[in-house]
Amino acid sequence: MADDHLLDDDLLIADSGPEAVDAEVRPDDRVDDERHDEENRLKPRFVSAVHDALEAGDKGAVYDLVEPLHAADIADLIELLAPGERAQLAAAISDLMTGDVIAELNDYVREDLMEALPAQAVATIAQQLDTDDAVQLIEDLDAADQAAVMAELEPETREAVSSALAYPEETAGRLMSRHFVAVPEHLTVGDLIDYLREDGDLSHDFFEVFVIDERHHPVGTCALSWVLTTPRNVRLTDVMKRDQTLIPVTMDQEEAALMFQKYALISAAVVDESGRLVGQMTVDDIVHIISEEAGEDALLLSGAGEGDINEPIREAYAARVRWLIANLGTAVLASTIIAFFGAAIEQLVALAVLMPIVASIGGNAGTQTMAVAVRAMATNQLTRSNTRRILWREFRVALLNGGTIAVLIGLAAGFLFSPMMGVVIALAMIINIAVAGLAGVLVPVIFERLDQDPAVASSVFVTMITDSMGFFAFLGLAVALGLASL
């Protein structure tokens, strides 16, 4: 099986078994060298060497250190340095600051660097980038700088960039590449290869060829491997895949990413409202989106907003304090419930000692369920079709969890305080964890039905429910079962 694509099977069989490792093709080529650690991160020693050379103002040394790095590693290096040092480094290695480096930079870091440069310089960089990267570079700038840079661009690039900027952010229209290969239906494999040899442009990789009709609508897609494994005289229409996934220009990037994932796409045609082929998206751009979109839920759920460590402090503060204030509101609400039971607490201070336990565990149980529900929604696994089943599933998990915790804390409290106290806290715990399980599914589901991102605000509401219910169930039961009176 492993061999069936090998030109010369002997090759594979020849001198098998371990042997001396050839330096230039070491398996850990990019890993674990003097610059990278075993997880392919730049070694602190290397980063501080660059830092020291910068402080010493020794541009030559800086250049020699950075020169061997891959563009993506140069981008990482810039991000790892303190904001103050980044422009310095960029200046010291100006001819290494290729479009690839810029494209790999974190948005905030890129923005900083660009704002330090004159429009002419930014335009020169944008010029070398693919349209989608150039757009990313320019869309970050404020209106004034944007106009200045646009003015400096070559007409062709300017046209492409402005047409991209015409589409809303985070849509296929913004992200698509305008480099693609589209050919008419009548071509044969041979015609295609001849054309590509003449006009082909090595500067842009492509993985599929789009076959279009006279109205410029895509009618099929040919993977290059099919083209290469098919005789010259075969017509493209006989090798192409007719069943294709077309991305509308207006589609949100998250949806496009899910399409790529679901249908294991390498590239896809982007079409305008009238179904005409206007661009393509390739998986290497999508990969970033997938990891962003999948990773952001952890941050949103925690109320940390974008949670990018390169985000300016004021923005991070603004994003987070909103949720802390919202949480302050829910906490105050919960404490009014406590206040209502003030008399009971005065009679039996043990209630004050134990009540946070009920609220805290309930909060955690709710967070667990909520994280599961939000993730399931993000991956389209939890839809209207199975909401009821999942709600029932989570409720049963909650009862198991609640039962377990109730027994543990019930026995402890019954032993340390009084049997009745054990009963009260055990019951309160079961109630609160059960409620948490339901709220953990229902709150995000409701937000989604209201077309809100369930990851954004669910936490506040789930916490509000579990805190209030925790205090109310525990103190209420204590009074109801005669441990204390109001």
Added chain:
Amino acid sequence: MADDHLLDDDLLIADSGPEAVDAEVRPDDRVDDERHDEENRLKPRFVSAVHDALEAGDKGAVYDLVEPLHAADIADLIELLAPGERAQLAAAISDLMTGDVIAELNDYVREDLMEALPAQAVATIAQQLDTDDAVQLIEDLDAADQAAVMAELEPETREAVSSALAYPEETAGRLMSRHFVAVPEHLTVGDLIDYLREDGDLSHDFFEVFVIDERHHPVGTCALSWVLTTPRNVRLTDVMKRDQTLIPVTMDQEEAALMFQKYALISAAVVDESGRLVGQMTVDDIVHIISEEAGEDALLLSGAGEGDINEPIREAYAARVRWLIANLGTAVLASTIIAFFGAAIEQLVALAVLMPIVASIGGNAGTQTMAVAVRAMATNQLTRSNTRRILWREFRVALLNGGTIAVLIGLAAGFLFSPMMGVVIALAMIINIAVAGLAGVLVPVIFERLDQDPAVASSVFVTMITDSMGFFAFLGLAVALGLASL
């Protein structure tokens, strides 16, 4: 720019402007049809139609409903149905249950389905799959079933699967495909094309050709687009990229995924300890890993384990109750601090009313910072090189947050209770949020230095710190500043 790859520019210019949309190439080809909603999820109406047909035992109707679906959609449909109905559906559409459908299934759902089938049937399915998918299918089975299925496999497949199973789970060796094209250095573009036309196997797409030396070490990679845009007489060694990213068989899938992302790879050569080419990984497999790895942190941070909604209830219970019990421990610890201040609370019940606010906000602030730190580590943005800077950054954000919340709650408490109470809670809030900011970075950082996944256990410790500190700072200050005595 958009045109520079077009065979015939007239095509693009021809009849531009909107026009009637051609049904078969509608932009929303897969989206928003009678089966899919606007987000490309199967419509509840469609799912329940299948459900009803299954209940009615009308296999024909079921088949007609499912037949038009893409393999990935059939997989989604199976997952959306209740566990009981899944085997029924599979039986009703047996010839539609292709390897692609099986490969797209959620691990738990696949396991269930497979366990219902005889070894022979599972083997037949495994036979049609790529090695990596076959491995995935078989590794889930328990030892006995595994052996039974292996016995039924064709020798070639068995060999490939068992060699994959020899590598630890979640390593490149397990996930790599054994289908790849490797050719010797002396070939020209023409030789390659001729070879592919003869021996090429259309059943497996490939995107790059690996060039190997006589010891079977990869020396370079050719993107197919370069091959197609280069004259026949050019030697591959003149078009190939020599600087390549090689994945060691033993590399963890998460690291491999980061490599693909960092270096924007479409496929990469997998090499054994001696540097010999043994397989390849392609981005379409990586995409699933990236979204899994990026998405799992939200679940791990919440203490929900894998958090897969298809996970059997007992497993979900086992995964979650562990963390609830751990949380019970930290909550009990916090309440011993409250108990220590019992006398003070008896004198001034307002303390019991307000103390949960301090703990709760601190917990949230800690969770925000922790989520940011964990995400930054997962994306290799937070390393030893910049830990100190990020710690200082988060501390400043915490002071801003703490100051804001302190003023709000301080004024409220000062007005509702007493000025001194306002001072006490304000100070306690600043202290707790500042501590939360530090703990939110330090706890995950410490776990990572101990080679533990920072996402797994950080929450428990951060909560422990913020709860205890919240109660201690607030009640301690209340006593210290004479609001109550011990």
